[in-house]
Amino acid sequence: MNDTRFATEYKKSVDAVALPEGYKESLISALIESEKTRSSETGGKNTWNIRSFIPAIVAASLVILLGFGAFFAMRGIFLEKEELHIKVYSATNLSCIKGARIVFRDKDGNLLADKKGDPLTAVTDENGTATATLPKDTAVSAEISSDGYIPLTVEAQAGNFYISPVMTEDTYRAVLTWEKSCDLDAILTREYKGKAEQLYYFNSDFTNEEGTVIATLDTDSENGDGPETITFNSNGNGYFRFSVGSYSSLKEEADFTFANAGATVTLYQGDKLIGEYSVSDAESGNVWCVFEVSDGTLTIIDDIYTVSAMTEIK
Amino acid sequence: MLSANINKTEAAVRKYGDSLMRIAYTYTRNMEDAQDMVQDAFVKYMTKAPEFLSTEHEKAWLIRITINICKNHLASYYRKNRDELDENLSVCDEHSTLVDAVNSLPEKYRTAIHLYYYEGYSAKEIARIIGLTESAVTSRLQRGRGLLKKMLGDDFG
Numbered sequence: 001m002n003d004t005r006f007a008t009e010y011k012k013s014v015d016a017v018a019l020p021e022g023y024k025e026s027l028i029s030a031l032i033e034s035e036k037t038r039s040s041e042t043g044g045k046n047t048w049n050i051r052s053f054i055p056a057i058v059a060a061s062l063v064i065l066l067g068f069g070a071f072f073a074m075r076g077i078f079l080e081k082e083e084l085h086i087k088v089y090s091a092t093n094l095s096c097i098k099g100a101r102i103v104f105r106d107k108d109g110n111l112l113a114d115k116k117g118d119p120l121t122a123v124t125d126e127n128g129t130a131t132a133t134l135p136k137d138t139a140v141s142a143e144i145s146s147d148g149y150i151p152l153t154v155e156a157q158a159g160n161f162y163i164s165p166v167m168t169e170d171t172y173r174a175v176l177t178w179e180k181s182c183d184l185d186a187i188l189t190r191e192y193k194g195k196a197e198q199l200y201y202f203n204s205d206f207t208n209e210e211g212t213v214i215a216t217l218d219t220d221s222e223n224g225d226g227p228e229t230i231t232f233n234s235n236g237n238g239y240f241r242f243s244v245g246s247y248s249s250l251k252e253e254a255d256f257t258f259a260n261a262g263a264t265v266t267l268y269q270g271d272k273l274i275g276e277y278s279v280s281d282a283e284s285g286n287v288w289c290v291f292e293v294s295d296g297t298l299t300i301i302d303d304i305y306t307v308s309a310m311t312e313i314k
Numbered sequence: 315m316l317s318a319n320i321n322k323t324e325a326a327v328r329k330y331g332d333s334l335m336r337i338a339y340t341y342t343r344n345m346e347d348a349q350d351m352v353q354d355a356f357v358k359y360m361t362k363a364p365e366f367l368s369t370e371h372e373k374a375w376l377i378r379i380t381i382n383i384c385k386n387h388l389a390s391y392y393r394k395n396r397d398e399l400d401e402n403l404s405v406c407d408e409h410s411t412l413v414d415a416v417n418s419l420p421e422k423y424r425t426a427i428h429l430y431y432y433e434g435y436s437a438k439e440i441a442r443i444i445g446l447t448e449s450a451v452t453s454r455l456q457r458g459r460g461l462l463k464k465m466l467g468d469d470f471g
Contacts (some may be wrong), residue, residue, distance in 0.1 A: 008430075009412055009436075010412045010416065010431045010432060011431070011432055013411045013413045014336055014412075014413055014428075014432050016411065016413075017336075017411075019332060019335050019336075019345065020345050020346075020349060023331070023335065023345075023349055024327050024331050026329060026349070027327050027331065027349065027352065027353055027356060028324050028327055030353055030388075031320065031323055031324075031327070031353070031357065031360060032320055032357055034357055034360070035319060035320055035323075035360060038361065042338040095335075108321055118360065149389065164337075183362060185362065198367075200367065201442070202367070202370070202371045202374055202375075202442055202444060246390075258363045309365065310365050310367060311367055
């Protein structure tokens with residue numbers, strides 16, 4: 001049996017396995033029930049009578065006041081420190097990085113020291129995790145470095161951090177992260193010889209005329225928790241524009257803003273960190289055009305606009 | 315919003331339901347579980363309400379989500395029922411149909427073979443759907459074909 005005949009026979013064989021009768025109707029009924037339940041859980045609060053909650057609100061306020069009192073009393077007694085767990089990943093394949101070194105600086109740029117006076121340092125284990133005990137409520141920055149990666153400086157806080165491998169000088173990499181659960185996507189558009197194309201998960205690379213890959217979607221966030229990383233080589237390959245799209249806001253999140261989502265783009269070129277960009281105002285829109293690279297020249301755009309379909313992103 | 319989501323999801327169930335059920339069946343090997351997996355995939359579709367660039371994109375997204383749900387389900391099922399499952403999953407010596415033969419392949423070959431021969435996707439498209447390189451998919455297809463040839467003898471290859 002050759003390949004084509006196998007395909008025909010296999011299709012026949014698969015089609016001969018009967019699907020449950022009426023399963024689509026059962027599925028649709030179950031989905032309607034599920035949507036109704038979800039809708040009543042999220043939207044039903046509009047029908048509540050606020051008066052019935054007054055006793056609960058008063059009680060909760062008292063508990064909160066007492067809690068604050070206890071908190072400030074304890075704060076005066078104990079020295080405030082907190083343990084941070086930092087996890088370091090590669091921005092291109094999300095593998096954990098073992099042996100990454102983290103040092104910490106105060107707001108004046110001085111290295112924090114341990115009890116012996118040595119610089120306070122944390123090193124990631126095989127799971128990419130490092131732990132450090134730092135003064136609480138004090139602005140501290142963390143410098144993360146590892147062999148073969150571009151050093152990254154971030155605000156010292158618990159969480160996941162993504163560092164970029166070193167690239168060739170004409171290569172750019174943008175790493176999109178966000179704080180709130182939402183469906184953001186990194187999108188790269190390219191114009192070359194009058195043709196435009198868009199890089200996204202189902203078209204995850206661009207090639208040049210010789211068939212060499214010049215841009216890739218390195219990581220695609222399927223679960224809506226980030227990051228998304230795009231790498232591209234600008235050398236003679238046309239005009240590139242990097243944007244962030246909010247798919248879910250096309251549908252129902254009318255009050256969505258990139259500032260609320262905590263979206264941040266970290267941009268690298270070659271072996272350097274170019275900058276970290278985020279949206280500070282509450283401008284609404286579902287596309288954030290972050291930067292463009294034309295003939296090797298980088299320009300930060302930082303423009304927010306609205307589209308009705310992601311295919312309209314330019 | 316409820317009716318808009320429902321209408322869109324109902325259309326997707328009617329359009330892609332059969333394909334997704336058959337893909338889920340290659341994992342679960344029983345229709346009841348396959349239906350549960352597909353239902354979970356459509357719940358995700360409805361709640362995330364993603365925007366798609368094309369119908370191919372939409373179908374590929376649903377296939378990808380269904381495969382992930384099946385894998386997660388099998389991983390937790392396997393952990394709970396390891397001993398029983400090992401006995402039940404022994405490869406049969408005789409396959410009454412090609413479906414049985416393909417379904418007896420290890421999961422990584424089975425998925426590639428099904429998407430290639432039944433859904434008609436190329437190795438490059440399969441790579442994008444299941445998150446592998448094209449060469450890894452090509453290798454899985456070759457090894458899957460090799461195993462089928464061993465099972466089916468002269469009836470294959």
